[in-house]
Amino acid sequence: MSGPREELAAAGAHLAGLGLSPGASGNLSIREDDRVLITPTGADLAALDPEDLSELDVTGRHVAGPRPSKEFPLHTAFYRRDLETRAVVHLHSRQATALSCLPPWSERSAIPPLTPYFVMRVGRTPLLPYAEPGDPGQAGRLEELAFAFRAVLLQNHGPVTAGASLQAAVDAAVELEETAALLLLLGRQEPRLLDEGQAGTLARRYGTHWGTDG
Incomplete structure (x- = not known):
């Protein structure tokens, strides 16, 4: 019977197989009660070892396993701002x-409501201003945003999605990438x-967020 460790490894292999995690980029996490399992620093999502994952508490304190991804503050920020969040996916997917790297569509969402599936699986996606990878200040800004969301774009960096399950967070990351591809294909039209x-x-x-809801 598979548990959260195996679930995380399978999700990493799936995203890598889709070409959304080039090289050793990207990081995934899953929360179980007051503990967070997260991929180690420099991990290849295509070849995660379920027994070689980092373990944190929700404050970000490292409690077991190898050194976690430097992006762990983004993950724990999502868990702290929404207790229903069970998983977080951060990728450097191309589109x-x-x-x-482009100006956001609006203050609350970098991406417009282009397709129903973007709204259904992702919802509004604010653009967080540029910061160096792993910067805790950027995670602090994410945590303090006063409106609800389940995904962000990190300026000149890439997407982060969250969900009530790991599958939901993965589905949101895939849908966000597809929507970005459509927008780039449309160009200046x-x-x-x-x-x-x-x-x-x-x-x-x-159950996503759009418009002026809180």
Whole structure:
């Protein structure tokens, strides 16, 4: 019977197999009660060893295993701001990272409501200003944002998604990458978007966040 360690290793292999984790980039975590399992620093997501993961508490204190990814503050910030979050995925996937180098669509979401599946699986995705990888100040800004969200783009860096399950966080990362690819494909053309009513209805129905909700 597989547990959270095996679940994390399988998710890493899946994302790497999709080409969303080049080299030794990206990091994943899963929370069990007051403990967080996270991929070690420099880990290859394609070849994670379930028995060789880092273990933290929700404050970010290292309690067991190898040294964690330097990006652990982003993960623990998501866990602290929303107790329903059980997993976090951070990637350097090509299309979403490219989009993070462009101006955001709005103050609350770098990405517009281009497709129903983006709203259903990801929802609004604020752009966090640039900081060096692992900067705890950036994680602090994420934690303090006054509106609800389950994903962010790190400026000139890449996406971070969270979910009530590891599968939900993975699905959001994949959908965010696909939406970014569509936006880049459209280029300077003005796309037709879902209107606020359409996006809001989907967000309420599928438990994501859009519009002016809290």
